Amino acid sequence: xxxxxxxxxxxxxxxxxxxxxxxxxxxxxxxxxxxxxxxxxxxxxxxxxxxxxxxxxxxxxxxxxxxxxxxxxxxxxxxxxxxxxxxxxxxxxxxxxxxxxxxxxxxxxxxxxxxxxxxxxxxxxxxxxxxxxxxxxxxxxxxxxxxxxxxxxxxxxxxxxxxxxxxxxxxxxxxxxxxxxxxxxxxxxxxxxxxxxxxxxxxxxxxxxxxxxxxxxxxxxxxxxxxxxxxxxxxxxxxxxxxxxxxxxxxx
Numbered sequence: 001x002x003x004x005x006x007x008x009x010x011x012x013x014x015x016x017x018x019x020x021x022x023x024x025x026x027x028x029x030x031x032x033x034x035x036x037x038x039x040x041x042x043x044x045x046x047x048x049x050x051x052x053x054x055x056x057x058x059x060x061x062x063x064x065x066x067x068x069x070x071x072x073x074x075x076x077x078x079x080x081x082x083x084x085x086x087x088x089x090x091x092x093x094x095x096x097x098x099x100x101x102x103x104x105x106x107x108x109x110x111x112x113x114x115x116x117x118x119x120x121x122x123x124x125x126x127x128x129x130x131x132x133x134x135x136x137x138x139x140x141x142x143x144x145x146x147x148x149x150x151x152x153x154x155x156x157x158x159x160x161x162x163x164x165x166x167x168x169x170x171x172x173x174x175x176x177x178x179x180x181x182x183x184x185x186x187x188x189x190x191x192x193x194x195x196x197x198x199x200x201x202x203x204x205x206x207x208x209x210x211x212x213x214x215x216x217x218x219x220x221x222x223x224x225x226x227x228x229x230x231x232x233x234x235x236x237x238x239x240x241x242x243x244x245x246x247x248x249x250x251x252x
Contacts, residue, residue: 002027008035043071202226206236223240
């Protein structure tokens with residue numbers, strides 16, 4: 001069997017490949033794509049039996065791929081949507097797994113895929129009900145991030161993140177217990193994934209969690225300074241052009 005991974009998170013993609021090597025060492029990895037654009041361009045020229053696909057990609061929703069090309073094989077989706085919603089969208093030709101991907105759940109999904117005979121395997125229809133339903137979901141935001149510590153992987157719960165910031169072209173999570181984790185996302189991508197009711201991007205450099213704002217202080221040039229407990233690396237300043245939106249966000 002030949003499979004393709006469509007995933008824009010480097011760590012998530014690496015974990016999928018490592019799990020596949022363990023679960024099905026005879027499966028052949030064909031290619032990895034990290035965007036709607038790259039997948040749309042390359043998939044028609046490839047031969048494959050299965051796709052492991054994230055729903056949210058760097059340049060859009062993975063269902064945008066179906067609007068442009070015909071997908072030739074069953075898909076196992078990986079997603080941050082809650083389990084209740086996922087169960088509602090099960091079909092004979094696709095499966096859904098919550099991130100971070102669990103080995104046992106991936107094994108069951110592969111076994112389900114293998115249980116289909118060749119003559120009963122269905123191509124994904126972009127007009128099918130499942131596509132419409134998932135597009136209408138209102139996601140509550142990413143629930144956790146996978147970070148690497150040495151040779152180990154760790155999950156950081158989003159509710160424990162006090163601040164997200166960029167530094168030296170890297171992105172970091174700062175947690176309530178004053179720990180700092182490098183994460184394989186841009187600040188722009190993280191902003192898209194978070195629940196806007198709890199997180200607000202105050203500048204090009206910072207995203208703050210409402211639950212951990214200890215104080216808000218008037219600053220020079222009509223700006224504001226945010227105080228987050230235990231964060232002392234630098235001042236957290238609300239950009240002047242974001243002050244109005246920030247106040248409205250606080251007041252809703």
